[in-house]
Structures are given as C-alpha cells and as structure tokens.
Amino acid sequence: MSEGDPSATVLIVDDSVVARAMISRAIEASGRFAVAGAVPNAPAALRFLRESRVDVIVLDIEMPGVTGLVALPDLIVAGRGAKVLIVSSVASDGAAATIEALAQGAADTLVKPDIGDFAGKFSVALVDKLDRLIARDEQVAEEVRVPVPPPEPPVAAARDVGKGFEIVAIGASTGGIHALNQVLTGLPSSFSVPILVTQHLPASFMPYFAAQLATMAGRPCDVATGHMRIRPGRIIVAPGDAHMRVVRTSDGAAIRLNGDPVRSGCMPSVDPMFASIAEVFGARALGIVLSGMGRDGSDGARTIVARGGSIVVQDRESSVVWGMPGSIAKSGDASAVMTPAEIGQLIANRRHIA
Incomplete structure (x- = not known):
C-alpha cells in the first residue's frame, strides 16, 4: 500500500454521530486509509459485514442496546480477519473493560477523548494504531513481503x-x-x-x-x-x-x-x-x-x-x-x-x- 493509496479499509462503529464524523475525518485525512462505513450500533455493523469486508473495525464500548464488549465476539467472526481496535472513553490504562476487550480478541485499544479534543494527539495516535494493525511499520512489513513463507513445523x-x-x-x-x-x-x-x-x-x-x-x-x-x-x-x-x-x-x-x-x-x-x-x-x-x-x-x-x-x-x-x-x-x-x-x-x- 503506497502513500496516498487508501487501500486499507475501516468500519467505524459508534453511537455518537459527532464521534463517527471526527474519527472518519482523522482516518481520511491520513491519506492511507479509506472509511468503508460508519454505523451507530453493533447490529448495523453485523449487517454491513455480511456484505462487505474491511481491514479494521473501530469499535466503541459504551453503546445503547448491545454494547461493544457483548458484540465483540460476533464482530470478530463476521469480520473474517478484520482486526478490532477499541476506541472508547472507558478504554483507559488499567480499566477492566480494556483487559476484557483484549481477552476477547480485540487487537488494541485507544482512549476516546472529549469531543473537543479529537484533533491533534488523538488523530495522530489513531492513525498510528491503524498503521501498526495493518503492519505498516518497517519490521512487520518486511515479514509480510516475504513472497513464499517458509514451511511451518507441523x-x-x-x-x-x-x-x-x-x-x-x-x-x-x-x-x-x-x-x-x-x-x-x-x-x-x-x-x-x-x-x-x-x-x-x-x-x-x-x-x-x-x-x-x-x-x-x-x-x-x-x-x-x-x-x-x-x-x-x-x-x-x-x-x-x-x-x-x-x-x-x-x-x-x-x-x-x-x-x-x-x-x-x-x-x-x-x-x-x-x-x-x-x-x-x-x-x-x-x-x-x-x-x-x-x-x-x-x-x-x-x-x-x-x-x-x-x-x-x-x-x-x-x-x-x-x-x-x-x-x-x-x-x-x-x-x-x-x-x-x-x-x-x-x-x-x-x-x-x-
């Protein structure tokens, strides 16, 4: 994936219209990712994933109805290999919800700031997390570029x-x-x-x-x-x-x-x-x-x-x-x-x- 070629796709799942818009803006502004969809709840995300595949699912935890933690196992299955990045105000260091999300299969977590603080550090951190999850850092990218992986010991x-x-x-x-x-x-x-x-x-x-x-x-x-x-x-x-x-x-x-x-x-x-x-x-x-x-x-x-x-x-x-x-x-x-x-x-x- 070259710079300016947003071939990695992201699905945003967040009940806040403003949060969806701000996260979308940060992702699109990077020029390295495309927002494939932005939906307000887990059922909508599952419907989306039945029709489309994405590379990363950005998931909020606190949502009305089915919470992000409850929906996480189903989203992992429906995602067919998509990595799940938890972006939530309750995903702080040491939080029980953070460890539970990681234990259930989330790939990483990021604290969602107040609405007025979405620009700046949060946007940079979000793009950095996405970069890492799709292996854009040099070390992992080098491994991904191996044309034929060596046989694994059976x-x-x-x-x-x-x-x-x-x-x-x-x-x-x-x-x-x-x-x-x-x-x-x-x-x-x-x-x-x-x-x-x-x-x-x-x-x-x-x-x-x-x-x-x-x-x-x-x-x-x-x-x-x-x-x-x-x-x-x-x-x-x-x-x-x-x-x-x-x-x-x-x-x-x-x-x-x-x-x-x-x-x-x-x-x-x-x-x-x-x-x-x-x-x-x-x-x-x-x-x-x-x-x-x-x-x-x-x-x-x-x-x-x-x-x-x-x-x-x-x-x-x-x-x-x-x-x-x-x-x-x-x-x-x-x-x-x-x-x-x-x-x-x-x-x-x-x-x-x-």
Whole structure:
C-alpha cells in the first residue's frame, strides 16, 4: 500500500454521530486509509459485514442496546480477519473493560477523548494504531513481503516437545491476551507446573490482568515482585515496568526484577525471562511465544534451544500480528507452530510428572 493509496479499509462503529464524523475525518485525512462505513450500533455493523469486508473495525464500548464488549465476539467472526481496535472513553490504562476487550480478541485499544479534543494527539495516535494493525511499520512489513513463507513445523513434530518440562514461560504482545486465554483454558485443574507470563502492557494494567488470568486459568496468579518464590500450580506475570528473571535458590527458584536495557527495547521484555529459565532449568524449560509485533523473545528463544529446552510459537493464521512468533519460526528455533488451543493441549498432555 503506497502513500496516498487508501487501500486499507475501516468500519467505524459508534453511537455518537459527532464521534463517527471526527474519527472518519482523522482516518481520511491520513491519506492511507479509506472509511468503508460508519454505523451507530453493533447490529448495523453485523449487517454491513455480511456484505462487505474491511481491514479494521473501530469499535466503541459504551453503546445503547448491545454494547461493544457483548458484540465483540460476533464482530470478530463476521469480520473474517478484520482486526478490532477499541476506541472508547472507558478504554483507559488499567480499566477492566480494556483487559476484557483484549481477552476477547480485540487487537488494541485507544482512549476516546472529549469531543473537543479529537484533533491533534488523538488523530495522530489513531492513525498510528491503524498503521501498526495493518503492519505498516518497517519490521512487520518486511515479514509480510516475504513472497513464499517458509514451511511451518507441523503439529506432528511436537510429539516430544516439552517432555519432562518443569516450567512454562509465555511471551506475548499485540493480540496475545486473547491467545493466552485459549492456552490457559485448556489446562486441567490438576496441572501443577508453574507458568511465567511476560505480556507487553503498561504497569497500570497489571493488577487486573493478573486477576483476569487467574479467572481464565482457574489457578492463582500474581504480579511479580522481587524475591517472589516460584511455586507449583501458580502463574506469575511480569510487572509493566521491569523485566522478570528467574534465579536458582537453595530449595527451588525465585523471581528477580530489573530494568536493564534490552536489544528489543521492550519493557517488560520476553528475552530476559527466556534466557534466565534456560540458565536455571536447561532442558526442562518450555518457552511459548504468542501473537505480537516485533522480535522480542527471539534472542531468549535461541538460548533456551541451546540449553536443550523447547520453543513453541503461535501459528500465522490465528495471530493478530505474526512478528514475534514468526521471527522465531523463520529462524528455525521453533520446535512446533500451533494454534493457541493446540498449545494448551500440548502443555496439558506433556506436563512434568514429579
């Protein structure tokens, strides 16, 4: 898609006439996108999507009748691959609605300002979100331009993946919360291997994110703190303002936090988590990389493989962005490329038996 060629299309779903007009104006003014439609509610959006396809759905949450959160699963199905960007006044950092939307499959969120503040920063942020969702940044665009993607390791190749693993570490970014939901809900209540999660989110999201994961997985989940012990049957998530590393202790392993710069530039980063579990657990480490933009996790994945552990990544088709998992699959470090549901089954079926 070249500059001035608005071949990426957007459907706006918002009950406010003024908001629809302002969002449309910001999108059209970019010269890079076309507004295919602007409708006032979810039923109208579903009718529109039965007849037309779009690249992105911009969705408000608070609407009369069927709310955006209630309609979200149906819109994802009806969208046939369209990415959903939540633009709502209740989509602030740490808001329960934000995490719920991401868990249900929304690709990203943006706070909708007061009517008088639509110009300026909001318009720039909106266009930036759209750019990222359709992979216009150089890194993802480079991957999209690969003419013939390399073959993905088949599910059958996962027969021995993670055999005897004693820790699971999961890295994710854009689109990763929904994938995490699918992975974790596939685990039985008897599953006792500890799970570490590094998800690219601001620190203000983390308390609710941990609560959401606990509900998804049916097991305790904590936001990591320094010196926290790693216990069987629990989930620990990295805080939004520090990397999570694992260190060996006299009777097991514990968490250490630090803010050292990393090559990916991410905070928190998947790479320190992966590198540290490779050091402590070696061949008993299982790393998983879900949907996300960029290459965070690639360096750590290489370390896990070098120490005899296994790496499994999400497949291209189910990923919102196949940057993080795709970079590992293309490097040859992935033992298997699978859907989130298949990853959950693999973890459950090949859990370490003490």
